[in-house]
Amino acid sequence: MTKIFEKAPAKINLLLDVLRKRDDGFHEVEMIMTMVDLADRLEMEELPRDQIVLTSQAGFIPLDEKNLAFQAARLLKERYDVRRGVYIHLVKRIPVAAGLAGGSSDAAATLKGLNKLWGLGLSVSELELLGAELGSDVPFCVRGGTAIARGRGEKLESISPPPQCWVILAKPPINVSTADVYGKLRASQIAKHPSVPRMLDAIARQSFPDMCGELGNVLEDVTLDRYPEVRQIKECMIKLGADGVLMSGSGPTVFGLVSKEAKVARVYNGLRGFCKEVYVVRLLT
Numbered sequence: 470m471t472k473i474f475e476k477a478p479a480k481i482n483l484l485l486d487v488l489r490k491r492d493d494g495f496h497e498v499e500m501i502m503t504m505v506d507l508a509d510r511l512e513m514e515e516l517p518r519d520q521i522v523l524t525s526q527a528g529f530i531p532l533d534e535k536n537l538a539f540q541a542a543r544l545l546k547e548r549y550d551v552r553r554g555v556y557i558h559l560v561k562r563i564p565v566a567a568g569l570a571g572g573s574s575d576a577a578a579t580l581k582g583l584n585k586l587w588g589l590g591l592s593v594s595e596l597e598l599l600g601a602e603l604g605s606d607v608p609f610c611v612r613g614g615t616a617i618a619r620g621r622g623e624k625l626e627s628i629s630p631p632p633q634c635w636v637i638l639a640k641p642p643i644n645v646s647t648a649d650v651y652g653k654l655r656a657s658q659i660a661k662h663p664s665v666p667r668m669l670d671a672i673a674r675q676s677f678p679d680m681c682g683e684l685g686n687v688l689e690d691v692t693l694d695r696y697p698e699v700r701q702i703k704e705c706m707i708k709l710g711a712d713g714v715l716m717s718g719s720g721p722t723v724f725g726l727v728s729k730e731a732k733v734a735r736v737y738n739g740l741r742g743f744c745k746e747v748y749v750v751r752l753l754t
């Protein structure tokens with residue numbers, strides 16, 4: 470029986486700016502997002518009965534309609550009147566509720582995998598549009614690569630990959646709700662907005678130091694104030710000598726960019742002293 474395998478990588482936001490709060494409750498954003506090589510894996514195969522069955526080795530995520538992979542399968546089934554069942558097994562490796570878009574990437578991988586398994590013939594842009602119905606980060610996860618995201622995150626423009634480097638991810642043991650963080654942000658009172666043109670220029674010139682200098686995320690104002698442990702991890706990474714340090718998305722994961730391999734062990738070992746979940750990965754360029 471045909472089995473489809475899909476990789477669902479985590480994202481980081483090299484830049485996250487909020488322009489204003491919209492009337493629909495969402496925020497108008499400008500983000501520069503890229504993928505890292507920390508990924509979930511999904512296996513999808515035909516089920517002889519007309520049902521969506523989702524399993525995972527992870528005991529700490531919902532496996533019913535609350536799971537974004539389940540929602541993605543249901544959306545395709547309903548929209549294209551697919552009367553076939555599917556068994557999805559999710560190997561979860563991306564930390565949950567971390568600001569790394571794990572659930573969104575699982576949803577994107579499910580859309581891509583079932584498009585193949587069910588022979589739907591949908592284009593990447595059609596899958597992105599479907600993804601937008603599931604969450605603001607899903608269209609980017611469908612497209613992958615590096616992109617500027619506008620609107621509520623669904624309007625994408627692909628750009629060339631950033632200079633390659635090491636990425637050290639540290640996730641403190643707290644769960645941060647994206648809705649809460651956006652809810653606490655006062656968009657009209659943001660003290661300092663990061664510069665999209667300067668970040669794009671640094672990436673286009675492949676200047677690693679300038680890219681590090683242009684990192685910025687306005688959601689740090691909310692999360693770092695509310696969760697001192699996130700601020701502490703950020704300060705620690707800076708002290709340990711990471712070249713650029715930023716919180717990803719709404720947090721609480723903080724990432725450090727490092728260009729020289731020799732420095733990676735120092736940052737990793739220093740962090741491991743007080744943060745259990747630390748990963749060393751590369752950009753997916």
Ligand SMILES: C[C@@](CO)(OP(=O)(O)O)[C@H](O)COP(=O)(O)OP(=O)(O)OC[C@H]1O[C@@H](n2ccc(N)nc2=O)[C@H](O)[C@@H]1O
Nearest residue numbers: 494495496568569570604605606621647648651718719720
């Ligand atoms: C902050 C970011 C940055 O990449 O990522 P995460 O921290 O979640 O990884 C995203 O904007 C999150 O995207 P995603 O997690 O898909 O959000 P959604 O499910 O669409 O929305 C969750 C909630 O966040 C708020 N929200 C989300 C996106 C946006 N542009 N404005 C908002 O105000 C809304 O309150 C919404 O109900």
Ligand SMILES: Nc1ncnc2c1ncn2[C@@H]1O[C@H](COP(=O)(O)OP(=O)(O)O)[C@@H](O)[C@H]1O
Nearest residue numbers: 535536537565566567568569570571572573575
């Ligand atoms: N496939 C999934 N993997 C992880 N979490 C999921 C998934 N589907 C739904 N969720 C729920 O979505 C919430 C946010 O998860 P996640 O996508 O990991 O966070 P973030 O948006 O911060 O990157 C969690 O509370 C989790 O219970």
